[in-house]
Amino acid sequence: MKIKQISIFLENKQGRLAAVTKLLAEEGVNIRALSIADTSDFGILRLIVNEPDKAYEVLKEQGFTVSMTEVIGVAMSDEPGGLAGVMEILEKRQVNIEYLYAFVGSAYEDALVIFRVENIDDAIKVLQEKGINILKGEEIYAL
Amino acid sequence: MNWNEKYETLPREDLKELQLERLKQTIERSFHDVEHYKKVMQDKGMEPGDISSLDDLSKLPFTTKEDLRDNYPYGMFAVHLSEIVRIHSSSGTTGKPTVVGYTRNDLNTWAELMARSLACGGAGREDVIQNSYGYGLFTGGLGVHYGAERLGASVIPTSGGNTKRQIMIMKDYGTTVLTCTPSYALFMAEVMQEMGIDPKTDLKLKSGIFGAEPWSENMRKEIERKLDISAHDIYGLSEIIGPGVAIECEEKRGLHIFEDHFIPEIINPETGETLPIGEVGELVFTSLTKEALPMIRYRTRDISRLIEEECSCGRTHIRMERVSGRSDDMLIIRGVNVFPSQVESVLLDIGETEPHYKLIVDRIGTLDTLEIQVEVSEALFSDEVRRLEQLEEKIRKEIDTVLGISAKITLVEPKTIERSEGKAKRVFDKRKY
Numbered sequence: 001m002k003i004k005q006i007s008i009f010l011e012n013k014q015g016r017l018a019a020v021t022k023l024l025a026e027e028g029v030n031i032r033a034l035s036i037a038d039t040s041d042f043g044i045l046r047l048i049v050n051e052p053d054k055a056y057e058v059l060k061e062q063g064f065t066v067s068m069t070e071v072i073g074v075a076m077s078d079e080p081g082g083l084a085g086v087m088e089i090l091e092k093r094q095v096n097i098e099y100l101y102a103f104v105g106s107a108y109e110d111a112l113v114i115f116r117v118e119n120i121d122d123a124i125k126v127l128q129e130k131g132i133n134i135l136k137g138e139e140i141y142a143l
Numbered sequence: 144m145n146w147n148e149k150y151e152t153l154p155r156e157d158l159k160e161l162q163l164e165r166l167k168q169t170i171e172r173s174f175h176d177v178e179h180y181k182k183v184m185q186d187k188g189m190e191p192g193d194i195s196s197l198d199d200l201s202k203l204p205f206t207t208k209e210d211l212r213d214n215y216p217y218g219m220f221a222v223h224l225s226e227i228v229r230i231h232s233s234s235g236t237t238g239k240p241t242v243v244g245y246t247r248n249d250l251n252t253w254a255e256l257m258a259r260s261l262a263c264g265g266a267g268r269e270d271v272i273q274n275s276y277g278y279g280l281f282t283g284g285l286g287v288h289y290g291a292e293r294l295g296a297s298v299i300p301t302s303g304g305n306t307k308r309q310i311m312i313m314k315d316y317g318t319t320v321l322t323c324t325p326s327y328a329l330f331m332a333e334v335m336q337e338m339g340i341d342p343k344t345d346l347k348l349k350s351g352i353f354g355a356e357p358w359s360e361n362m363r364k365e366i367e368r369k370l371d372i373s374a375h376d377i378y379g380l381s382e383i384i385g386p387g388v389a390i391e392c393e394e395k396r397g398l399h400i401f402e403d404h405f406i407p408e409i410i411n412p413e414t415g416e417t418l419p420i421g422e423v424g425e426l427v428f429t430s431l432t433k434e435a436l437p438m439i440r441y442r443t444r445d446i447s448r449l450i451e452e453e454c455s456c457g458r459t460h461i462r463m464e465r466v467s468g469r470s471d472d473m474l475i476i477r478g479v480n481v482f483p484s485q486v487e488s489v490l491l492d493i494g495e496t497e498p499h500y501k502l503i504v505d506r507i508g509t510l511d512t513l514e515i516q517v518e519v520s521e522a523l524f525s526d527e528v529r530r531l532e533q534l535e536e537k538i539r540k541e542i543d544t545v546l547g548i549s550a551k552i553t554l555v556e557p558k559t560i561e562r563s564e565g566k567a568k569r570v571f572d573k574r575k576y
């Protein structure tokens with residue numbers, strides 16, 4: 001139920017993002033989803049890839065500051081209110097959402113959203129109780 | 144362990160008597176054999192006979208690096224070149240190099256002091272000492288080398304650089320004692336991690352003797368933890384003799400100065416006034432036994448403090464606190480005196496940072512600005528922007544408290560700050576005067 005996400009510390013200057021994507025491409029790692037949170041000085045690049053362990057090792061070896069975190073991937077109907085419904089469930093049960101981002105360009109018929117929450121086990125339980133479709137890591141990596 | 148039980152534990156009264164006798168001889172010889180000393184003493188209307196007690200030392204003029212440069216290369220030597228058996232010199236990056244010479248007896252003294260230092264730092268005959276100080280004009284390499292041989296240890300003269308090979312040697316040859324700069328020790332620890340070598344299980348290292356650049360208590364802890372050793376601070380400078388002027392014993396509360404060979408003083412760097420024992424100021428040394436290059440009241444520019452209290456190790460020699468900065472590297476930012484080492488302690492005290500940082504001083508209009516770039520280590524990294532911003536804020540507040548000035552904190556990617564295998568360059572002053 002949990003998906004491995006790779007986070008990388010990047011200075012906010014030209015070429016850093018490209019350095020990461022180029023490195024992963026060279027190593028044959030495919031990026032499934034990507035989000036950047038940044039300030040004027042630095043950014044945090046978050047990635048879902050097909051081979052998270054390999055990506056982690058490769059990036060670390062090249063001297064990047066990198067961490068692996070667990071996130072939830074939720075499939076929801078691709079129509080107005082889909083995301084709001086899931087958010088409402090989490091809010092009602094007081095699950096703190098740290099951040100979320102949408103999954104890009106998949107052939108999947110539903111919309112996919114990645115959630116990073118404070119307590120991942122609670123969140124999974126809550127969403128399952130409500131019959132929300134949570135994707136397994138393997139499903140996501142293989143998309 | 145004491146290498147020279149008699150002299151290292153000499154009762155202080157006897158020590159002072161010995162110092163006075165040797166001081167008088169040094170002044171006498173310097174006056175007659177070195178034109179410079181004769182001139183500066185005569186300018187003050189003094190002659191050797193005016194020195195009749197240790198307190199009289201403070202009447203004598205200081206010797207500075209400038210004096211050595213003005214008398215470049217051999218003008219300060221008290222013996223003929225035929226008596227000199229070794230010459231070392233500084234790199235001269237900030238002007239003319241300073242040249243120092245040694246007679247056979249001087250080399251003998253130096254080896255004795257380095258043997259004492261290594262023994263004090265936990266080394267003995269059975270040890271394999273890997274000496275990663277640079278061999279060459281710099282006194283670190285050869286100084287440690289001959290001390291290690293005097294001690295009877297097995298010395299591996301790896302010198303600096305080629306870190307992966309150094310680590311291989313350390314592992315294969317069973318190195319037990321490492322000697323190098325503290326920043327190089329940390330650099331080695333990083334490379335070990337990359338190579339998958341665990342000092343706890345793969346190496347026999349037990350202690351390290353580190354010097355030639357200022358470092359902090361937290362940096363010691365980090366080196367001790369990462370290399371699984373006991374780390375000792377060693378102090379020295381080529382003008383005085385080289386490494387082996389002072390060394391930390393197992394107490395690690397200050398470095399014992401070998402007072403049978405040197406007299407330390409602390410002065411106010413602004414006024415030159417001698418300060419009472421216990422106060423912080425610039426270290427000044429007078430050599431007592433040097434033949435080739437006697438040094439009278441040499442201004443080291445190093446900031447320290449003397450500790451008079453008895454030490455539990457049994458050595459009677461006075462201690463100096465680890466050097467906390469340089470009176471000439473001191474940055475003046477918005478009128479405030481800042482030593483890079485202060486910034487380092489703040490970063491280390493926060494505890495979450497690898498000690499890799501860079502200070503950039505600039506001036507916008509008439510206002511000095513200080514930016515501190517700090518590398519984000521894995522331990523420090525959070526995948527949330529908010530947490531990293533909190534970290535920046537915490538560092539900024541601490542710097543503000545300790546230095547009394549505000550700084551811009553910038554988190555940077557690891558390894559973006561240049562690592563050096565010798566001294567690390569951490570200060571970039573872009574101000575134009």
Ligand SMILES: [Zn+2]
Nearest residue numbers: 392394454456
């Ligand atoms: Zn002691």
